Amino acid sequence: MINTEEKNNGNTIIEIEHIAKIYQMGTEFVHAIRDITLKIYKNDYLAIMGPSGSGKSTLMNIIGCLDTPTKGKYLFKDMDVSEMTDNDLASIRNKEIGFVFQTFNLLARSSSLKNVELPLIYAGISKSVRDEMAMKALENVGLSDRVNHKPNELSGGQRQRVAVARALVTEPSIILADEPTGNLDTKTGLEIMNLFNELWKAGNTIILVTHEEEVANFAKRIIKLRDGLIENDSINHQQ
Amino acid sequence: MKFSEITENIKIAFEAMRVNKLRSLLASLGVVIGISFVILMGWVLSGLDQALEDTFNIIGTDMLYIDKWDWAGGRNWKKIRQRKDITYDQATEFCEKIKNAELAIPNAREFGYKIKYKNEEFQGMSFIGTRWEHSMTPAGSTYIGRHFTQFEDDIGSNVIVLGYKVHQALLNEGDPLGQYVKIEGRKFLVIGVIKKQGTMLFDFVDNQCFMPIKAFQSVFGRSGRSVSVAIKAGSINSLDEVRAESEGLMRQIRNIKPGEENDFSINETKAFESTVEVLRLSVWSVGIGMTVLSFLVGIIGIMNIMFVSVTERTKEIGIRKAVGAKKRTIWMQFIIEAAILSFIGAVIAFIGCSVFVYLIATLLPKFVPETAFLSPILPYELLLIASFVSIFVGMLAGLVPAVRAANLDPVEALRREN
Numbered sequence: 001m002i003n004t005e006e007k008n009n010g011n012t013i014i015e016i017e018h019i020a021k022i023y024q025m026g027t028e029f030v031h032a033i034r035d036i037t038l039k040i041y042k043n044d045y046l047a048i049m050g051p052s053g054s055g056k057s058t059l060m061n062i063i064g065c066l067d068t069p070t071k072g073k074y075l076f077k078d079m080d081v082s083e084m085t086d087n088d089l090a091s092i093r094n095k096e097i098g099f100v101f102q103t104f105n106l107l108a109r110s111s112s113l114k115n116v117e118l119p120l121i122y123a124g125i126s127k128s129v130r131d132e133m134a135m136k137a138l139e140n141v142g143l144s145d146r147v148n149h150k151p152n153e154l155s156g157g158q159r160q161r162v163a164v165a166r167a168l169v170t171e172p173s174i175i176l177a178d179e180p181t182g183n184l185d186t187k188t189g190l191e192i193m194n195l196f197n198e199l200w201k202a203g204n205t206i207i208l209v210t211h212e213e214e215v216a217n218f219a220k221r222i223i224k225l226r227d228g229l230i231e232n233d234s235i236n237h238q239q
Numbered sequence: 240m241k242f243s244e245i246t247e248n249i250k251i252a253f254e255a256m257r258v259n260k261l262r263s264l265l266a267s268l269g270v271v272i273g274i275s276f277v278i279l280m281g282w283v284l285s286g287l288d289q290a291l292e293d294t295f296n297i298i299g300t301d302m303l304y305i306d307k308w309d310w311a312g313g314r315n316w317k318k319i320r321q322r323k324d325i326t327y328d329q330a331t332e333f334c335e336k337i338k339n340a341e342l343a344i345p346n347a348r349e350f351g352y353k354i355k356y357k358n359e360e361f362q363g364m365s366f367i368g369t370r371w372e373h374s375m376t377p378a379g380s381t382y383i384g385r386h387f388t389q390f391e392d393d394i395g396s397n398v399i400v401l402g403y404k405v406h407q408a409l410l411n412e413g414d415p416l417g418q419y420v421k422i423e424g425r426k427f428l429v430i431g432v433i434k435k436q437g438t439m440l441f442d443f444v445d446n447q448c449f450m451p452i453k454a455f456q457s458v459f460g461r462s463g464r465s466v467s468v469a470i471k472a473g474s475i476n477s478l479d480e481v482r483a484e485s486e487g488l489m490r491q492i493r494n495i496k497p498g499e500e501n502d503f504s505i506n507e508t509k510a511f512e513s514t515v516e517v518l519r520l521s522v523w524s525v526g527i528g529m530t531v532l533s534f535l536v537g538i539i540g541i542m543n544i545m546f547v548s549v550t551e552r553t554k555e556i557g558i559r560k561a562v563g564a565k566k567r568t569i570w571m572q573f574i575i576e577a578a579i580l581s582f583i584g585a586v587i588a589f590i591g592c593s594v595f596v597y598l599i600a601t602l603l604p605k606f607v608p609e610t611a612f613l614s615p616i617l618p619y620e621l622l623l624i625a626s627f628v629s630i631f632v633g634m635l636a637g638l639v640p641a642v643r644a645a646n647l648d649p650v651e652a653l654r655r656e657n
Contacts, residue, residue, distance in 0.1 A: 066649045087566065087567075093560075118558075122568060124244065
């Protein structure tokens with residue numbers, strides 16, 4: 001109990017209490033998430049698993065502030081996300097969350113550097129500072145020699161590294177990766193997972209969404225979802 | 240709104256247009272046409288203004304012309320025709336008695352006679368018998384030779400000052416001075432040529448030839464026409480005073496009883512303003528109709544292409560929103576893109592019109608001399624107007640697509656496969 005108190009005071013980033021997400025499809029109501037309560041702490045390395053339809057994408061969208069829950073409470077660093085306007089959500093996404101997607105989601109016509117700079121533009125950071133920060137982020141993912149390449153001139157693994165650099169550049173509170181190895185071959189996927197490991201060791205908080213056991217096993221904590229409920233939340237003992 | 244967002248949005252807009260050059264060009268075509276109308280209309284109107292000003296300068300803004308005829312009186316034409324002629328004696332008496340005017344001179348005019356030089360003839364000009372003081376009015380300045388002197392005036396010498404066009408038609412080779420021309424069988428010595436003054440509104444002035452009024456009377460007879468009086472007030476400020484004195488004096492000379500209408504007109508440059516106003520209005524009404532129509536087409540064109548652009552870039556919008564772009568940032572991105580698209584249309588129109596206007600203004604007057612009032616250079620105010628109008632039109636056209644883009648749900652947008 002004392003342990004939990006301490007964590008609340010300093011280290012809790014995300015606090016989710018009894019959230020539900022209900023979509024209306026025609027006349028039918030779909031309960032994507034029924035009732036989920038969850039805390040995520042600083043420097044957590046968390047994998048959210050579950051078969052398709054289990055609600056993991058919806059949960060990820062809510063955690064990533066791309067979507068808001070229908071019911072329940074979501075506190076991000078003690079700020080109530082469920083009450084926020086679209087603009088506030090955009091601000092949180094910009095400053096606090098770094099996304100890594102399965103399909104990389106880079107701007108096809110922009111160079112690696114421009115892609116990494118994108119969140120900084122919306123943060124209103126000046127060009128010279130932006131360039132410096134983006135260069136550093138690309139260096140951190142080992143791509144300092146691919147700064148001016150466009151996505152179609154890069155391999156899949158390199159593209160995902162650019163995406164990771166973009167996620168890191170604002171020094172967010174959490175990195176949210178949705179099937180980050182889904183479009184990569186095994187070897188490249190492994191490289192990306194090793195990169196996440198390093199980031200975690202450097203103090204970052206990482207949330208992985210995946211349906212692959214091998215990927216989830218990199219995480220320190222695994223949450224399994226089924227039918228919009230948490231089936232299991234445990235420390236990963238395999239490591 | 241942060242400055243970096245605005246510059247970023249401008250860059251995005253140019254990038255988007257660079258990728259779709261032809262499509263952007265076609266989309267802005269309506270604006271190109273609309274802005275062209277605005278520019279050409281402004282150009283013609285400013286030409287008209289210039290022509291009006293030139294006309295004023297020939298007539299003289301401080302000049303009054305007492306005449307049987309009224310310059311602006313088209314409607315009362317029948318009534319005016321029944322006025323008694325102003326005789327030479329009345330005109331002379333007036334000129335002697337007027338006090339406040341700087342100068343007053345009688346002008347007698349005849350049309351329909353020929354002028355001969357050697358074996359060549361010219362017709363369609365008018366002969367004006369006037370006094371030597373005519374050289375002191377704006378219409379009397381010569382570019383070759385001189386006007387006639389007081390002495391020549393007093394004795395009624397057979398000397399003539401040719402109008403510009405008459406000179407061009409008859410004596411354009413060699414020195415015209417010292418040559419003799421024949422009018423009604425009488426020889427006249429050419430002593431000068433009047434400066435070219437004609438404008439579209441007032442082109443007959445270049446066909447006028449001036450001679451001493453006594454010489455004029457010996458050729459065309461002393462009576463049988465109405466003589467007009469040209470009065471130079473001296474300044475625009477004294478115009479009212481001179482006009483009032485002239486009216487009273489002329490009424491007295493013509494024996495008009497109190498309460499009766501004037502049987503003469505006092506003409507001045509103001510009469511031309513109404514003529515120009517009619518012209519200006521007709522240019523406007525035709526121009527505005529076409530302009531509004533083409534802007535409507537322009538707005539639809541840009542709006543359509545912006546909708547396509549939003550649909551094509553849904554994924555991009557999703558990515559931008561995911562990394563923190565706010566609604567108004569996305570909104571602005573598309574508004575700016577539409578505005579720039581439209582502005583580029585305006586630039587194309589301005590360049591196109593500049594070339595067109597230059598060619599027209601330099602070539603057309605060679606075939607249609609009346610169009611000489613058109614300037615080969617577009618007034619720079621038109622560039623400003625075109626810029627503002629096009630940006631406004633672009634923003635208007637981009638409004639609905641931009642709102643649609645801004646309101647896209649990021650989750651939905653990211654799911655798109657483009």
